[in-house]
Amino acid sequence: MSPTGTIVVAALLIAVSPARTAEIPQAERRSGYSFMAPDTQAIQDDDTTNPGMLWVLDGEKLWNNKAGAAGKACADCHHEARASIKGVAARYPAFDKALGRPVNLEQRINLCRTGQQQAAPLPYESRDLLALTAFVAQQSRGLPIDAATDPQLEPFVAKGRELFMQRQGQLNLGCTNCHDDNWDKRLAGSAITQAHPTGYPLYRMEWQSLGSLQRRLRACITGIRAQPYDYGAPEMVELELYLMSRARGMPVETPAVRP
Amino acid sequence: MASALINVPKKAKRGETIEIKTLMSHIMETGYRHTAEGEVVPRDIITTFSCRYNGAEIFRAELFPAISANPFITFFTVANESGKFEFEWTGDRGFAATASASITVE
Numbered sequence: 323m324s325p326t327g328t329i330v331v332a333a334l335l336i337a338v339s340p341a342r343t344a345e346i347p348q349a350e351r352r353s354g355y356s357f358m359a360p361d362t363q364a365i366q367d368d369d370t371t372n373p374g375m376l377w378v379l380d381g382e383k384l385w386n387n388k389a390g391a392a393g394k395a396c397a398d399c400h401h402e403a404r405a406s407i408k409g410v411a412a413r414y415p416a417f418d419k420a421l422g423r424p425v426n427l428e429q430r431i432n433l434c435r436t437g438q439q440q441a442a443p444l445p446y447e448s449r450d451l452l453a454l455t456a457f458v459a460q461q462s463r464g465l466p467i468d469a470a471t472d473p474q475l476e477p478f479v480a481k482g483r484e485l486f487m488q489r490q491g492q493l494n495l496g497c498t499n500c501h502d503d504n505w506d507k508r509l510a511g512s513a514i515t516q517a518h519p520t521g522y523p524l525y526r527m528e529w530q531s532l533g534s535l536q537r538r539l540r541a542c543i544t545g546i547r548a549q550p551y552d553y554g555a556p557e558m559v560e561l562e563l564y565l566m567s568r569a570r571g572m573p574v575e576t577p578a579v580r581p
Numbered sequence: 582m583a584s585a586l587i588n589v590p591k592k593a594k595r596g597e598t599i600e601i602k603t604l605m606s607h608i609m610e611t612g613y614r615h616t617a618e619g620e621v622v623p624r625d626i627i628t629t630f631s632c633r634y635n636g637a638e639i640f641r642a643e644l645f646p647a648i649s650a651n652p653f654i655t656f657f658t659v660a661n662e663s664g665k666f667e668f669e670w671t672g673d674r675g676f677a678a679t680a681s682a683s684i685t686v687e
Contacts, residue, residue, distance in 0.1 A: 368588075369586070370586045370587065370588035370602055370604065371586075371588070371602060371604060371653065373604060373606075373651045373653070375586055375604075376584045376585075376586065376604065376606040376651060379584040379586075380584055380606075527649075530608075530609075530649055530650035530651070531650065
């Protein structure tokens with residue numbers, strides 16, 4: 323083959339090979355739900371078989387319980403949750419003016435507890451915090467995710483995106499290497515999904531419990547043999563924020579069920 | 582009281598076979614796990630489940646450590662008369678929970 327021919331072939335190869343580490347086109351975005359077997363989907367679809375609903379029921383009780391030195395319940399300020407907090411979870415993580423950075427739904431609940439109720443903050447992944455978060459998020463079920471639209475959040479979304487793209491850990495992998503580049507493949511028999519956090523907090527069969535997005539992120543980070551960030555770390559919230567911005571427009575599924 | 586989810590059809594025809602689904606909130610700690618300090622995490626499971634239909638027991642199950650957290654138990658029965666299904670769960674550490682559901686048979 324002539325040298326010119328070789329160059330042409332090489333140029334063609336570059337042209338046809340798909341662009342790597344690019345975000346998933348809008349039309350190809352899928353929820354983790356669509357990767358599940360029909361049996362697992364059925365568990366999520368029926369509110370009397372979805373174990374996540376047990377936490378929602380507990381959360382509803384907590385919503386109406388008075389707590390802390392102020393002797394106030396969530397319902398005393400927010401009243402009927404079905405109306406007052408509809409759509410709220412779809413906008414989180416949101417910018418907190420006092421802190422000057424984004425807070426996620428769990429942190430927002432704890433800010434309300436320490437500020438308004440004068441109660442102790444609930445520990446991350448505790449049953450009560452998951453229950454309240456699930457109850458609040460369930461009020462947005464079916465509504466399109468509308469996070470990261472606030473211009474004040476832009477630098478934090480950018481930081482989250484950077485973390486998502488950053489290779490790290492002993493396996494030297496970034497989130498993007500699986501969730502953007504290989505979401506149509508499988509990892510040890512499990513579907514690699516697209517990192518659209520549509521249903522958190524969600525019930526994972528593997529956990530036998532409800533869990534937060536941060537728990538999921540920490541599991542992934544440990545999986546690539548990197549040091550996970552602590553619960554509530556700014557980096558975690560920035561990652562959450564970026565992931566929610568990827569899923570903008572997709573419906574909230576909380577409480578979702580995943581294998 | 583622990584949360585439970587019960588699915589019993591509100592209405593049924595006489596003689597119709599109906600499905601009953603129950604989901605009970607419980608950690609189902611096996612008793613085989615250890616803490617980081619090496620201490621055994623004591624067993625904490627539901628040990629029995631029963632269902633009564635207008636007072637008569639129609640279903641009973643014994644549960645063991647290999648059963649998952651938040652046990653989902655589903656079974657069938659024949660709808661003979663209108664009335665009440667009463668569900669009862671008992672387990673370790675004095676765990677006891679009840680729930681009920683009504684059915685109208687036409």
